[in-house]
Each structure stands twice: as structure tokens, then as C-alpha cells.
Amino acid sequence: MSEERDERRAREGRWSELMAAGQDGDAPAYEQLLRELLIPLRAFAMSRLGDPASVDDVVQNVLLSIHRARHSYRPERPFGPWLWTIARNAVTDSLRARSTRLRRELPIDELEGIDEPSVEQQPQLALSPALRAALDGLPPAQRQAVELMHVHQLSVAEAAERAGVSPGALKVRAHRGYKALRVALADEKP
Amino acid sequence: MSRSTDSLIRELSRGLQPVRRVPPLHRVAALAAALALATAAIALVTWGLNETFRGLNPEPRYWVAIAGLLSFAAGGAAAALGSTVPGNDPLIRGGVAAMVAGAMLTLLGSALFLARISAGEPAGSFWSALSLVCLGRSSLVAIPAAALLTLFAARGFPHRPWLTVGFGTLGLVAFGALPVTMSCGSESIFHIVFAHVLAPATAGLGLWAVLWLLYALLRSRREQS
Structure with a gap:
């Protein structure tokens, strides 16, 4: 003991x-x-x-x-x-x-006959040109995480599934992406 | 280990930056106590003692109310400090127990005051301009130390930040009600109960909302930097 x-x-x-x-x-x-x-x-x-x-x-x-x-x-x-x-x-x-x-979540039998929309078909937020440019400047993994979660408004679990990573890893990428976006957008302000 | 957990660990460790540690709890506690005592002393000197406390022999109902406010204040501050940094469960439990005991005592004190209405003491009106002054004074005395605890909460890692801010704010408003009780000259029972003894539940809620906004502002700034 x-x-x-x-x-x-x-x-x-x-x-x-x-x-x-x-x-x-x-x-x-x-x-x-x-x-x-x-x-x-x-x-x-x-x-x-x-x-x-x-x-x-x-x-x-x-x-x-x-x-x-x-x-x-x-x-x-x-x-x-x-x-x-x-x-x-x-x-x-x-x-x-x-x-x-x-x-x-809906039970699976209630979803029969409903085709899953592709990411492009799902609702998207309109982005300002400055934000779009800042987003394009991010490393691909971070850009994908931010786009899936905040442009396509997917949940963490859905976004992680589409990105092929764990929810935890996706959150880290998104977090780093937001930080980089803040810095990029702050630099743009006069 | 799954591949994703392994990659998460590598990602968290890559480019690790040094961090500034939170200050020790006892140092923040000492600073908050010093700030609260200094503010209360300044308030008492400025507003002066009332007749009840000038002779230092107030009736037991006053002592019950004061003991309740003190216990509630100490418990609230302890719970706020303990819940700001993980790993202080005994401090949180002790703080909450002291708050509950303090709340019971203040309710008992309120009941003792209200019981005097039937004995012919002036009940007064439930709400008056003076109530606003006394509630404002309790908050005023609470602000410096409560703001310090809120700053500390924003530096730490509270699991339920709104509760952490609430513990500190309500506790310090209870402390702020002490110099108000000792200086206000009103003998109206309703005024004493509502604007002094129950100040944490009345003025405290308003200040809680204000300091919660301060916490949210500080936290968002911290996360941006």
C-alpha cells in the first residue's frame, strides 16, 4: 500500500x-x-x-x-x-x-431517402474580400478546418470526419487558424 | 496509441512557447484581503459609525447578521480563488459551505429584525432612495477586491467562469455591506434587511453581471494575444 x-x-x-x-x-x-x-x-x-x-x-x-x-x-x-x-x-x-x-440527432430510419448534401451544397457564410484573402493565406490544414467549421458551419465531429482527422486535432488546427486570421486582419487595419 | 492522438500530441508540443504562470493563490488572497480591508476602512472613516455601533454594544441580531455577512464573504472569496485554478476542490467545498452557513445566518438575522416589527419598531418602506444609496455603497466597497478576483479568474483556468466570478462578487458585496450596516443611520427594519443584510442578493446580482462582462472582455483579449 x-x-x-x-x-x-x-x-x-x-x-x-x-x-x-x-x-x-x-x-x-x-x-x-x-x-x-x-x-x-x-x-x-x-x-x-x-x-x-x-x-x-x-x-x-x-x-x-x-x-x-x-x-x-x-x-x-x-x-x-x-x-x-x-x-x-x-x-x-x-x-x-x-x-x-x-x-x-435523428434516428437513422428517419433519414432514409435523404441524400447527404456535399460540402459545396451546404449553407455558407458570405465572406468579405479581406477575410477571404486572409483565409487563402493560411496553411492548407488550418484553412480547411476554419472553412469546414465556420464557412460551411459543420459541427466539430462532422468537420473532423470530412477532414479525416480526430476532433481534437481539428480543433487545434482551427484554433491556430483563427489566431493567424486575427493577426492577418489586424495587420490590414489602418 | 491511435495515430490521431499521436499527431495531436506532436502538434501540441511543436513550437511550444514559454507561458507565464498564474500567481500563487495565497498571494492573491492576501492582496484581495488587504484591498477589501483598506476599502472598508476608508468607507467607515468617510461615512462614520452610526449610533448603534458607536458604543460597540449593538443587539445580538446585529451580530448575527454581521457574522453571516462575514462568513458569506470569506466563503465567497475562498470559493472564487479555489475555482480559478484546477486542483483546489477542498478550498471550493469549504468556501461554499461557509457561504451556505453565512446565508443561513443572514436569513436568521433578517428574521430577528423582521420579528421586531410586531414589537412596534418602525417597519419603514420596502424601497426608498436611501436603499439605492446603501446598495450602491456596498457595491462600491466590493468593487476593488472583486475586480482583482475577476482579473485573476481571467488569468486562470476556471471550469465554470460565471460561477467563479459570482462567488467572488457576491462574497465581496457581503463584505461591503458591513461598513454600510455600521454607518447607515436608518432604523427602518425593511431598509436594514433589504439594503444591508440581504445586499449580496440584491446589489450583488447587478455587480455580478458587470464583472462577468469584464471577465468576458479580458478573456477574449487574452485569447487573441
């Missing part, structure tokens, strides 16, 4: 050091931390969801939350409570989003 506790403490101590290094911009340490966290996060998500099919998506959401919250960790504090609070909140949000999505 006490060996297990010591082992857990040692592991969390190492994660704390890796996170502190990551906060200082050490990318290899940060990557190692995220990789080490995968197994316990997967086990945690599995215990909460009980559905192996959605564990990957939820773990990716947890990783994104950890990334967005990384500035809120202080190395003098224990790493475990910080990590598991973020994981629990991200899993709760994922479960909530999934139940909302399920409530909105």
Missing part, C-alpha cells in the same frame, strides 16, 4: 518536473509528459464512460484542456489534484456535449 503511494508520488513528482519544463518552453519534456499521461488518462476516461469507442475522443479533449490550462499549474503544488480536476472537468464536458448531440 505504502509502496504504491510512494510510486504514485514519484510518478507525479516526475510529471510536475516535466510540466515545469514545458511551461518554460521545453517541447521534448512536454511531449514526454503528454505521452506518459495517456495511459492513466485512458483508464480514467474508460472508467467514466464505459465506452471504448469514445475514449480516444475524450482523451484528446483532456489533452487539449491540459494544454490550455498549462499556465495555471504551479510546480510547488502537487500535480495529481491539478491533473485530475482538469481531466474530470473535460470528461464531464464531453459527456454533456455527447448527450446534447444525441438529443439533436
